[in-house]
Structure formats: C-alpha cells, structure tokens
C-alpha cells in the first residue's frame with residue numbers, strides 16, 4: 001500500500017535544551033496496527049520525542065503528521081487533545097475514587113448504552129470482565145495496568161504512546177501483561193510508539209525497533225534485523241554482552257587466533273573489531289592437548305582456560321582466559337554447563353554470526 005499515508009510520521013523532529021540537541025532530526029513512520037519501540041539508554045531523548053508527539057513539549061524544528069495531516073509544523077500546532085492520541089505511562093495512576101468501569105469510561109464521549117458497551121468490550125479484552133464495580137485498590141498491580149490500558153484505548157485513539165509502561169511491574173507479571181497488551185493493541189489497530197530502555201522488551205513487543213543514541217536514531221529495523229545486523233559495535237553491545245577480537249585487515253582478510261576472517265571494505269592495515277555474542281561461541285573438549293579440527297564455518301579452534309562458570313537459569317555463562325594476548329572471552333551455553341575453573345577447553349567462532357566493524361577505543365563504544 002505505497003500510497004497509504006503512515007498513521008504517524010515525524011520528519012526531522014528536533015528539540016534543543018541550552019543549545020544542545022537532545023532530540024536531533026528524528027524521523028519515524030508508523031503504520032496503523034504497527035508497534036515501534038524507541039529503544040535506547042537513559043537520557044538519549046526517547047521521552048522528549050514522545051512528549052513532542054503527544055503535544056506537551058514544543059519541537060524547535062521538524063514536523064509531525066497524523067494520517068498525512070500536519071499536527072505540528074511551520075504553520076500548525078494542534079493542542080494535545082486534538083491529536084487523537086492515547087497515552088500510557090508507568091506512573092499513569094488510575095483515579096482511586098472511581099470504579100474500574102468509571103475509570104475506563106472516563107475519557108469516553110458517548111451515550112450511556114454505547115459507553116457501557118465499549119467499557120464491557122475493553123474489560124473483556126484485557127481479561128477483567130466482572131471487575132467493573134471494583135475499585136483500583138482492590139486490584140493487583142498487573143490488573144491496574146490492564147485497566148490503564150483499557151482506559152487509554154477507550155476513545156479509540158489513532159495513536160498510542162507508551163513510556164516504559166511495564167517498568168513498575170513485578171518481573172513475573174511483566175511477560176504476561178506485555179503479551180496481553182500487544183494482543184489488545186493489535187486488535188484495536190492503533191499505531192503504537194513504545195519507549196523502553198530494555199532490549200528484551202523491545203525484542204518481544206516491536207514490529208520495528210528504532211535504536212536511539214545521543215538524540216539520534218542510529219538504526220531502524222525488525223527485531224531480527226537489529227539484533228543480527230547491528231549498525232555498529234555499540235548497537236551490538238546494547239542487546240547482549242559481546243566478545244571483541246581485534247585484528248588488522250590485509251587484503252580483505254584478518255588473521256586471528258581463530259583463523260582468517262573475511263573483512264571486505266576495510267582498508268589494508270586498518271584495525272578491525274570482530275564481534276561475537278556469547279551464545280555464538282562454540283565450546284569443544286580438549287583432546288590430549290588438541291582441539292577439534294578446523295571447519296570453514298567455525299574456523300580454527302583456540303584454547304582457553306575456564307576462569308569462572310555461573311548458572312543463570314536458562315543458560316550458563318563461562319568466562320575464559322585465552323592463550324593469546326591475555327584475551328578474555330565469555331561463552332553462553334543453554335542449560336547447565338559448569339566446568340571447574342582451570343578446565344582447558346577449545347572455543348570456535350561461528351563465521352555467520354560475527355560482525356566486523358572498524359576498531360574503536362572503548363571510550364567510544366557506549367550505546
């Protein structure tokens with residue numbers, strides 16, 4: 001549908017505080033029914049972006065369009081209530097003196113019958129049928145959050161803006177509520193912009209992740225794409241611990257203790273960082289001082305000595321001191337794998353799972 005305008009579009013949205021652009025030319029497009037997660041570390045400008053779209057913060061530059069019509073720009077500045085936007089924040093408290101049904105119906109402009117039908121429909125969607133007459137204090141945190149979602153969705157907003165909506169919830173509740181929320185949002189068809197600093201939340205919820213750093217969008221794409229083809233080292237490091245092997249590219253190849261890596265596009269003599277996530281290191285046993293045979297996919301094995309092994313529930317993390325250059329690498333293994341410190345093992349690197357970037361000093365690598 002190339003001619004259908006995006007439900008929400010921002011063009012070069014910019015906000016400066018004290019001469020510093022905390023949001024710097026942010027351009028996003030979100031289709032109806034699409035969930036985009038604005039993901040980034042604290043202070044990178046996520047909330048300010050959301051607040052500008054909501055209309056409670058005035059951009060210094062740029063344009064905001066909803067269904068192709070400008071709501072903010074050189075000639076327009078619609079107030080928040082005229083934008084058809086629903087909001088949900090972590091501390092967006094329910095009205096304590098109103099019942100659940102009254103809370104959900106609060107922003108609804110409809111006659112009594114239509115109102116009560118909409119309230120019933122939404123309470124059913126969030127699995128709270130029968131809770132209409134209760135008061136917020138009689139509900140658990142997760143139930144209150146579901147009421148808040150129903151309340152935000154009641155007037156059928158075209159766009160839902162959510163700022164860390166689940167961060168106040170107990171870990172055990174969170175996954176279930178994320179899934180229910182996602183289901184309801186999809187059914188309602190609103191375009192959703194969800195702000196989070198948690199990569200797991202973005203991977204779980206998003207159709208598209210917009211990774212933000214220092215006021216700018218550094219990468220946009222599906223969760224699969226952003227995780228598996230990070231734009232740079234910091235983008236890779238934002239989603240998991242990473243292992244870095246430094247080398248020098250010569251003739252589009254880089255020689256390392258794990259064998260040669262293809263490093264096309266890097267100048268002769270340029271330092272490169274070969275990056276591998278802990279779950280993509282392969283571990284093999286020592287065979288009387290030798291490791292497994294090299295393969296085209298896994299390259300040459302390199303010897304390491306276990307320093308520490310920790311069980312984290314779903315996986316075990318094993319830290320190695322490698323024989324080469326005092327290197328330390330961390331491997332993650334599904335389930336229980338707890339070799340004793342001092343055990344000698346061999347590591348290999350899956351060639352299809354590494355990323356190669358120009359070498360960066362550590363001080364430039366923060367996301």
Ligand SMILES: Nc1ncnc2c1ncn2[C@@H]1O[C@H](COP(=O)(O)OP(=O)(O)OP(=O)(O)O)[C@@H](O)[C@H]1O
Pocket residue numbers: 017022040041042043044045046047048049197
């Ligand atoms: N009204 C303001 N005046 C001055 N600086 C501000 C103002 N609002 C935000 N900032 C600054 O802008 C930057 C971005 O803030 P913002 O809240 O958008 O970040 P964030 O990515 O949402 O972070 P967090 O997840 O911690 O909320 C921060 O450095 C913040 O201190």
